[in-house]
Amino acid sequence: MTHPVLSSGNVAVITGGASGIGLAAAKKFAALGMTVCIADLGADRLEAARAEIAAVAKDGADVVTSETDVSRPDDLMALEKMVTDRFGGTDLLMNNAGIQPGSAIFGPLGAWERVLAVNLWGVIHGSHAFAxxxxxxGRPGVIINTGSKQGITTPPGDPAYNVSKTGVKAFTEALQHELRNTPGRQVNAHLLIPGFVFTPLAAGGRTEKPAGAWTPEQTVDFMVQHLEAGDFYILCPDNDVPRPLDERRILWAAGDIVENRPPLSRWHPDYKAAFEEFSKQGR
Structure with a gap:
């Protein structure tokens, strides 16, 4: 069964579309015959991505690019106007742009501000501009916001990224609740929660895909399958972590509150054995 939005002639707008999951999504949608607009930074990157997408576009479907800084609301408003003026509107919006330069609790505030501006405010700006x-x-539409498992289990090591993706989760849940209660609306929001995906964001200088990682194309194929199933939470596995183990990790994280354990007890030495026993039920 094919999702009605994923149809030839419909229009998809993807931020962060010049690489990684965004580029894989753009190629997937173009291959279905959708008009695709990718928004990102860097004219050369955008042109290289446009050529890749155009090479797989069904029946010469339109592929356009836009230099867009998602941290700037005016850029998103201009993008929406361009797409509407040129193609009549947007059927699928993928708020996917993200950065992960690394952070520390008492690290430079500028790094925190930039991560939140792109990863969280970019999603909010995009939704406000397009929704x-x-x-x-009055026609079927889809908004996909790219979150992260780090926004749910919040592992130690990169707090700014975790905070941004936790915000994306909360915002997207609120967005779908609002849409669900808007009379006559046919637009739905979905939260994409990738696993370990080998993208420029996660490569860490590596040139070959680690065995445990999925490709961006695998992630997008999984996303499309679960869009068609109507899932809001699109929780992606990878080659190292199956869904049952993800579920145990998520449940344990929630249990820190319910059981009044120390925060991030999964990484606390006093709870190591208890978590290992709990997690075995997901293996």
Whole structure:
């Protein structure tokens, strides 16, 4: 069964579309015959991505690019106007742009501000710019926001990224609740929760995909399958972590509150054995 939005002639807008999951999604949608607009930074990167997408586009479907800084609301408003003026509106919005330069609790505030501006505010700006017009069209539409498992289990090591992706989760849940309760709307939001994906963001200087990682293409194929199933939470496994283990990790994280354990007890030496026993039920 094919999702009605994933149809030839419909329009997809993807931020962070010049590489990684965004580029894989753009190629997937173009191969279905959708008009694709990728938004990112860097004219050379955008042109290289445009050529890749155009090479697989079904029946010469349109592929356009836009230099867009998602941390700037005016850039997103201009992007929405360009797409509407040129193609009549947007059927699928993928708020996917993200950065992960690394952070520390008492690290430079500028790094925190940039991560939040792109990863969280970029999703909010994109939704504010596009969703009202998508709703007003009165036709099926999809908003996909790219989150992260780090926004759910919040492992130690990169707090700014975790905070940004936790915010994306909370915002997308609120967005879907709002959409669900808007009379006559046909637009739905979905939270994409990737596993370990070999992208420029996660490569860490590596040139070959680790065995445990999925490719961006595998992630997008899984995303499309679960869009068609109507899932809100699109929780992706990878080659190292199956869904049952993800579920145990998520449940344990929630249990820190319910059981009044120390925060991030999964990494606390006093709870190591208890977590290992708990997690075996997901293996």
């Amino acid at each position: 009202p017009g998508m709703i007003a069209r």
